[in-house]
Amino acid sequence: MATLQSGLMRGQVSRMGSTQRRAAMAVPRQIAGLRRDVSAQASTAKFFVGGNWKCNGTHASVEKLVADLNAGDVPADIDIVVAPPFIYIDYVRANIKGAYAVAAQNCWMKPDGAFTGEISAEMMDDAGVPWVITGHSERRLLLGESNRTVGLKTGHALEAGLSVIACVGETLEQRNGGNLYHTLDLQLQALFENVQDWGKVVIAYEPVWAIGTGVVASPEQAQEVHAYVRKVLGDRLGKATSEGIRIIYGGSVTDANCAELATQDDIDGFLVGGASLKAPAFINICNARGAVKA
Numbered sequence: 325m326a327t328l329q330s331g332l333m334r335g336q337v338s339r340m341g342s343t344q345r346r347a348a349m350a351v352p353r354q355i356a357g358l359r360r361d362v363s364a365q366a367s368t369a370k371f372f373v374g375g376n377w378k379c380n381g382t383h384a385s386v387e388k389l390v391a392d393l394n395a396g397d398v399p400a401d402i403d404i405v406v407a408p409p410f411i412y413i414d415y416v417r418a419n420i421k422g423a424y425a426v427a428a429q430n431c432w433m434k435p436d437g438a439f440t441g442e443i444s445a446e447m448m449d450d451a452g453v454p455w456v457i458t459g460h461s462e463r464r465l466l467l468g469e470s471n472r473t474v475g476l477k478t479g480h481a482l483e484a485g486l487s488v489i490a491c492v493g494e495t496l497e498q499r500n501g502g503n504l505y506h507t508l509d510l511q512l513q514a515l516f517e518n519v520q521d522w523g524k525v526v527i528a529y530e531p532v533w534a535i536g537t538g539v540v541a542s543p544e545q546a547q548e549v550h551a552y553v554r555k556v557l558g559d560r561l562g563k564a565t566s567e568g569i570r571i572i573y574g575g576s577v578t579d580a581n582c583a584e585l586a587t588q589d590d591i592d593g594f595l596v597g598g599a600s601l602k603a604p605a606f607i608n609i610c611n612a613r614g615a616v617k618a
């Protein structure tokens with residue numbers, strides 16, 4: 325229990341239900357040591373906050389969320405992107421203020437054709453949607469998207485002119501089985517095989533065990549993985565490129581835990597699920613580092 329407590333934010337455990345507590349107890353605070361020295365690199369990137377609304381909302385609730393986001397003060401010197409369900413994207417795009425860009429939560433990997441139910445990156449570009457999320461763990465795990473599929477979608481979206489938030493992250497079984505870095509290596513390799521222009525890619529590290537569980541990675545746990553990802557990027561792309569790529573953290577981020585996470589050298593922002601549906605919390609997360617207001 326001491327290990328669990330020390331790995332979580334203060335007060336978090338007492339607010340959890342029993343299922344969440346069990347999940348939290350299975351999360352080791354100390355993960356296997358890094359295979360390489362990662363201390364030589366640090367981020368120079370602009371802070372980035374994404375709100376992934378997932379499959380949530382009604383027209384009425386989306387209208388209210390947009391109005392509430394429009395009423396809030398957010399920093400002018402960061403990037404903020406919200407990802408509504410497809411059917412509400414155009415409404416949000418047309419009505420949200422300029423501080424926020426919109427994203428789709430998925431895209432297809434061909435421009436057009438007989439792909440019933442899919443929406444292509446070209447269509448998003450045509451409809452004024454500049455961002456897309458690829459490789460979210462819910463699509464990997466619930467819809468069977470492989471590393472290869474995620475790589476192809478990411479590469480295709482970039483070629484179609486979109487910017488991409490590409491998600492990586494391990495399950496609890498992978499972490500506990502000592503496969504954290506191997507899992508990340510394979511996920512990143514699929515991106516290396518398909519991405520030409522890294523200037524339009526944000527990487528979201530989202531440990532599956534932290535998504536929607538209330539069990540946030542500790543700042544040290546998140547930093548350790550972010551530093552590893554940046555080192556891998558640096559080895560493949562060069563130090564200057566890797567330092568400019570945003571590596572953001574997702575998994576039970578709230579306005580209570582974001583400030584401490586944001587102090588870590590290699591945490592360049594957040595991808596927020598549940599808390600992005602509440603405007604005051606999301607606005608507070610956008611202000612996690614404190615900055616000049618828009």
Ligand SMILES: O=C(CO)COP(=O)(O)O
Binds near residue numbers: 376535
């Ligand atoms: O999956 C996530 C963002 O993409 C994280 O979700 P939660 O913030 O609800 O844990």
